[in-house]
Amino acid sequence: MTYTNRKKLKKVFLMIGVAAVVISVLIPYLWMVSGSFKSTLEIQSADIMKEELSPRWIPREPTFDNYMKVNKTVRMLDYMKNSLIISGGTMFFSVVISLFAAYALSRINFRLKRLYELSLFSTQMFPGIAFLIPYFILFSKVYKLTGIPMKDTYWGMIFTYTSFALPFSILMLRNFLDSIPISLDEQAQIDGCNRRQAIFRVLFPVITPGVTAVAIYSFIMAWNEILFASILTGRHTKTVSLGLMEYITTQQSRWGGMLAACILVSVPVVIFFTILQKQIIDGLVQGATKG
Amino acid sequence: MVLNQRNNITAFKFILPALLAMLFVHVIPILTGMFISFLDLDIKTLTQWLSAPFVGLRNYFDIFNSGMDVGRVFMRSLWNVVLYGLLTIPIGYVIALAVALLLNNKFPGRTIVRGLVLLPYITPDSVMYNVWRFIFQARIGLVNKLLLQIGLIQEPLIWLVGDRAMASVVMASVWKGWPFTCLILLSGLQGISAELYEAAEIDGASWWKKFRSITWPMLWPVTRTSLIMSCIWNFHAFNQFYVMLGGDTSSSVAVPSLVILREAFTNLHYGLGSAMAVIMLLVVLLFTGFSILSRKEELH
Structure with missing residues (x-):
């Protein structure tokens, strides 16, 4: 492998690593924000065992109720x-x-x-x-x-x-x-x-x-x-x-x-x-x- | 000598407010606590606490007596906090070191990423552990959802009740704790002169060789301080357990601080609770002693 190729490969790995770190830091925050726009009913009735009820990242019916x-x-x-x-x-x-x-x-x-x-x-x-x-x-x-x-x-x-x-x-x-x-x-x-x-x-x-x-x-x-x-x-x-x-x-x-x-x-x-x-x-x- | 005397008085005036605060919040309560730990002090004797029956070391025998509930619970909680430390400190350190080495490279957006990874550290404990409590819920939680999606489980796991609760708290605390260690290690890495690496590269040293003979030894002082501090903070563990267990102080994974809270403020046995508190204080003092010695060694 040539020197520049190795450098490029290193850069790719670096970016993948950084992305992994950023994602694992952000996941709980995103889940928190997403949950705060869900109705109590949507959260309570969720069930990971049922495909159609599994909790989602994007709220089904986003609401400001929790904040109001x-x-x-x-x-x-x-x-x-x-x-x-x-x-x-x-x-x-x-x-x-x-x-x-x-x-x-x-x-x-x-x-x-x-x-x-x-x-x-x-x-x-x-x-x-x-x-x-x-x-x-x-x-x-x-x-x-x-x-x-x-x-x-x-x-x-x-x-x-x-x-x-x-x-x-x-x-x-x-x-x-x-x-x-x-x-x-x-x-x-x-x-x-x-x-x-x-x-x-x-x-x-x-x-x-x-x-x-x-x-x-x-x-x-x-x-x-x-x-x-x-x-x-x-x-x-x-x-x-x-x-x-x-x-x-x-x-x-x-x-x-x-x-x-x-x-x-x-x-x-x-x-x-x-x-x-x-x-x-x-x-x-x-x-x-x-x- | 006159000047010295004047200096003493001025300095005393300057530190007096801080000294009084330390006296009233730390020194007097700790001495009182030691005194109470020799009394059979409960809600009935509290009003006349100074004349509560003096029982010598009985409270101490009780909290280490495996024949009694209070002894079993306390010793279990000591084991729990040690286990918690044995898991969170090494895992947290390795993640922090790996990320510090990663972020010490140059890449676009480095400043933003460095600020971003600190988020878990600065977000209030109560907020983040409540969120993790939500994430670890069995039927509505994110962890089970992801585990199910990748096929690791077939049934939702109960995370926050029973022994698995320790694993959940460890995961959440590692997530919350590594950024601070990472910050300290990064500042340590930046203190290593680039010339050392350049010289090693000229000699054709591999990445591992450079890590072993330059990075690790140069980081050792920072590592040592950070590990000792982690050991001390480990015995402070309260927020993560209190919040994630929903304020339930009777959990089997409870750490001493929760057990003490329960013994004193739910069961109203102030004497027993104080004896446990004194034991915790001694443990922390032991580690603080280590830490002071190691700082001295560093200076010489």
Whole structure:
């Protein structure tokens, strides 16, 4: 075989491989989109054993019903609101708090710094289930002792999720700050800024990519969390990830409605990601490989 | 010394909010959890939890006692999570590596494809595992439809109930998990200098030879980090099982997090649940220790 032929063959195999990867990634999404336009009747009456009833890729009678009625049986729009408030709050607090902590780690030499870094690194690894039970009990006790409600409140959830997001966020921002020459903020301080001004006026603009990555990471983390939400949220604060499971009950399976809701729930995450793909990927890779 | 003292105070002020959050959400609950694991704490004793009967290590003996239901269920769940890891981590890694090598080539539309393969990773867990739950339905599901079409099965298989549920969850999690590993491996591949390959090509090295002596050793640090992290995250497994099993925490393929949830919040045995949680924490700490040691080794 000649050299160019071999090159051509290699190219063909490459394209086949890429196509296979893309198809296997897309299949569940296509099935989700197709299902969201099917009526409940069409999905429920499907039967793979019967040729004429086998579920199809193209809906027999496409309908927007599932989208129009998204708030009807399950209060999905309310859950969206709850999730937006909780995730938005988590995003804000996690950025502000981790910015200060990361600044201290990157710019100041202090006692027990190494120990603090190590504890950040380890808490990031703790499985949520390891402290869910005592956390739940402490939530109840705080309410009993002080009368401050924690369960089923927005700020209780925001506080919880912010704390979850912090270790990774701090370490990620520290990496970003380490890559900025210290002379930049020293100069600002010589010019009469105090530390806080130096952080917000001088450093903040330069590390926007890092801040963005932290913001998105925190938002998505809170948007996706299920374990703590299943115990700590209630009627007023139920989030989307739990809401999705309400469509399928022992009495009724509303697959069409669930799939339409799935698409709505994915929208904020996918939009965020598409706009800021580069920052997020850089941030994630750095966070995962350097920690 | 004065400057040092001032630095300490400034730094302390800066990390104080983060420190308080860690204290209230991680440190205090974990210590409380360890304390509760020595108590016979259930719904009856909860109101006066500090005076709940102290039972020493009994909860720990119970959760490892194969003569008791709670022991059998917990040990089964430990085996389940290990099995789950033994399946998803290697399969996920091999797929990720293969795709990373593939996408490291130049081809038209490479940027788009790279963004596209990340979709499973960024789509929320709850969304994707619900979709997979739909896909694995027996009579209306896509998996059975395709298997039937290619003639591998004659009858629809029940996927999500019984032992086959593990296979379904593994498939869905591999699909959801490999893109992230792939992303990390790709960034590792891009760090390998092209000159190494050029030199090898001049020597007439085969593809396999180049992989063995350049790509694999150069990727090893990334591989090692990623595998250790996967082992740690493996014990966090909850979402995929909770969603795909439809919130059923009594399944025979349940992992510890589901069993703990059930023991504490359905059976209302907080003491037993906490003992299981402490065991999970110890397992994860063990792997975290490995990971810290291996990072240190890397630095030297």
